[in-house]
Amino acid sequence: MKETIKTNVKAYIASFANMQRENVMDDQILKNHPIKLDDTKLGFLAIALRAYLKSIKPDETVLATELRKKDFDVKKTYELLIKKAGL
Amino acid sequence: MKNAIILIIVIAFSSVKTYGQDSTFIKLNKWLTDKNFAIRQTFDGSKNENKPASLSYQENHKSDNDFLNVDLAIKLSELELLKNKRSVLIFYPKVEWHKSNDSTDIKNKLDGGINFEYIPFGLKSPNLSSDLPNKGLIISPWFQGTSSFKRNFIGGVYETKLTFQLSLVSNYKFLPGYSFRDGNDNFRARYYPYFGVEYNHLPDLITKEVTEEFSTYFVRLFAEIWIIPQTLQLNIDGTYREIVNNETSLRKSLPILASSIYLYPGKQESLGIGFEYKHGYDNNSKFQLVQISSLKLAWKI
Numbered sequence: 001m002k003e004t005i006k007t008n009v010k011a012y013i014a015s016f017a018n019m020q021r022e023n024v025m026d027d028q029i030l031k032n033h034p035i036k037l038d039d040t041k042l043g044f045l046a047i048a049l050r051a052y053l054k055s056i057k058p059d060e061t062v063l064a065t066e067l068r069k070k071d072f073d074v075k076k077t078y079e080l081l082i083k084k085a086g087l
Numbered sequence: 088m089k090n091a092i093i094l095i096i097v098i099a100f101s102s103v104k105t106y107g108q109d110s111t112f113i114k115l116n117k118w119l120t121d122k123n124f125a126i127r128q129t130f131d132g133s134k135n136e137n138k139p140a141s142l143s144y145q146e147n148h149k150s151d152n153d154f155l156n157v158d159l160a161i162k163l164s165e166l167e168l169l170k171n172k173r174s175v176l177i178f179y180p181k182v183e184w185h186k187s188n189d190s191t192d193i194k195n196k197l198d199g200g201i202n203f204e205y206i207p208f209g210l211k212s213p214n215l216s217s218d219l220p221n222k223g224l225i226i227s228p229w230f231q232g233t234s235s236f237k238r239n240f241i242g243g244v245y246e247t248k249l250t251f252q253l254s255l256v257s258n259y260k261f262l263p264g265y266s267f268r269d270g271n272d273n274f275r276a277r278y279y280p281y282f283g284v285e286y287n288h289l290p291d292l293i294t295k296e297v298t299e300e301f302s303t304y305f306v307r308l309f310a311e312i313w314i315i316p317q318t319l320q321l322n323i324d325g326t327y328r329e330i331v332n333n334e335t336s337l338r339k340s341l342p343i344l345a346s347s348i349y350l351y352p353g354k355q356e357s358l359g360i361g362f363e364y365k366h367g368y369d370n371n372s373k374f375q376l377v378q379i380s381s382l383k384l385a386w387k388i
Contacts, residue, residue: 008219015212016258017274018266032356033317036274040229040256041264043175044210051173051209051220064175064206065167070125 002082008052009078013037016045026075030067035074042067053081060084125162126387130181130202130233141361143383147189154189156381160198173222175206183235185371192372193241200234212258226257244290252283252305273316281307292373299335303328317356320349328370337374343367349385359385 014021017035030037030045037045046064053060066072066080119126126140140159147154160183168176183198207230209223230253237246256264256279267276284304292299305328312321328341349361361383369377 008216011215011219012212015215018258018268019272023272034272034274036266038277040254040279043177043204043206043229044223044227044256046175047173047206047209047223048212048220050171051222055220061171063167063170064177065165
């Protein structure tokens with residue numbers, strides 16, 4: 001299940017950033033090169049990941065302010081969802 | 088001007104040289120990051136578009152003036168509401184300082200206010216597996232509101248500005264907010280349109296003891312282009328603003344175009360040097376016609 005969440009979170013990030021999934025790496029920061037999601041897109045990504053998390057654990061949520069932290073990278077993003085999913 | 092150019096370049100490159108080390112600059116950046124602060128040129132509603140805070144040396148082509156300019160804005164911690172909805176609503180306080188020793192427009196303003204951002208709907212995204220939740224619009228609106236209460240130390244007066252604007256965003260090809268990429272998946276460009284209204288209360292704007300109070304509507308287009316990925320950024324920012332029911336001594340239509348280019352040496356995007364050319368009726372310069380070139384030392388977190 002952890003691996004599935006990791007794969008799916010990367011799929012959402014790749015889709016919102018218009019990147020190839022294989023080019024989305026764990027240590028890439030969401031706001032920086034090469035992903036370069038701005039605060040607006042991160043707000044919309046939070047809504048998408050929130051819906052995904054709620055499909056696994058309805059009481060949990062993802063916040064835009066969590067994803068907008070300056071050093072928040074791909075790994076921290078999927079780990080956040082894994083943790084909130086209770087895994 | 089030559090000395091100022093050299094000074095700005097030396098400061099930029101000496102700062103970058105120590106960037107990878109455990110420098111005061113990197114410690115300060117980390118502390119601000121940990122506190123979830125953000126630093127930009129302004130948070131006047133155009134805030135998400137990567138204009139860094141700057142110390143700049145400017146040449147006014149409309150006069151003989153060369154002058155120094157400081158634009159520094161700090162976004163403090165954010166308050167997020169609607170945490171379990173398909174929407175995002177965030178409030179945040181900000182503090183700004185804008186100073187200029189241009190003799191035709193001497194400026195020293197401290198600005199505080201609360202801004203908000205509202206994303207009412209989700210955004211559909213392409214190339215996702217059909218078993219993943221993917222509800223939302225192909226192109227979605229989002230809203231920003233800004234309030235700005237300024238102490239103008241030059242005239243000893245208080246100014247007020249309120250702005251409300253709508254923009255559009257999408258994950259689909261060529262639409263606003265779409266990330267344009269090259270064959271190596273490097274980010275190359277994006278753009279956003281804006282439509283908004285604003286209210287201004289400005290004592291002593293043109294004439295001493297006279298307060299100009301007026302509202303405008305505006306349309307704006309912002310584009311960000313990375314000529315060299317992670318290194319050389321070009322920004323184009325055009326606004327057409329028109330005063331509604333003009334009873335002021337200002338012109339009714341107030342277009343302005345600003346183009347800037349920033350160089351971020353050393354594979355980092357926090358500290359750089361830039362050049363900006365601005366021509367038009369500037370809402371930050373008494374809504375008068377300006378034609379200004381600026382050399383900038385820029386800082387962004």
